[in-house]
Amino acid sequence: MSPSVSREIAAPAPVVWDLLTHVAAWPLWGPTVSGAAVPGGVIGRDARGTVRPTVGPWLPFVVTRFDRGTQWAWSVAGVPATEHRVRPTPGGCVVTFSVPWWAPAYLVVCALALRRIERLALEGWAPPAGDTPPADNAVS
Numbered sequence: 800m801s802p803s804v805s806r807e808i809a810a811p812a813p814v815v816w817d818l819l820t821h822v823a824a825w826p827l828w829g830p831t832v833s834g835a836a837v838p839g840g841v842i843g844r845d846a847r848g849t850v851r852p853t854v855g856p857w858l859p860f861v862v863t864r865f866d867r868g869t870q871w872a873w874s875v876a877g878v879p880a881t882e883h884r885v886r887p888t889p890g891g892c893v894v895t896f897s898v899p900w901w902a903p904a905y906l907v908v909c910a911l912a913l914r915r916i917e918r919l920a921l922e923g924w925a926p927p928a929g930d931t932p933p934a935d936n937a938v939s
Contacts, residue, residue, distance in 0.1 A: 810920035828915035843933030
């Protein structure tokens with residue numbers, strides 16, 4: 800089992816899922832992300848795009864695991880990165896970020912990201928109008 804951190808969020812799972820999969824939202828909640836791009840603005844199965852860390856150049860990424868509405872994982876520049884899971888609950892959802900076994904210190908960053916996701920979800924964040932989810936990511 801990979802090291803992970805979770806947070807209960809009192810927002811509907813589809814709202815949180817949109818925050819996790821619309822790349823325009825990533826810089827809003829990801830402390831180490833300053834930009835991201837993918838065709839259509841939304842990731843899906845086998846999506847390929849680029850992400851810009853807060854320090855350094857744009858890097859290629861690929862979605863390595865994708866289960867619509869529940870989880871996705873990725874590799875950045877060929878290196879396994881975080882996994883993101885959403886589990887609906889009666890009061891909202893539980894969001895879990897997992898990291899590779901060799902990166903447990905990154906859980907501090909993930910915990911901050913989860914707090915930001917909660918704030919955005921509760922403030923009513925909505926996806927950009929021009930984003931077009933791939934067919935395998937249509938949960939609404």
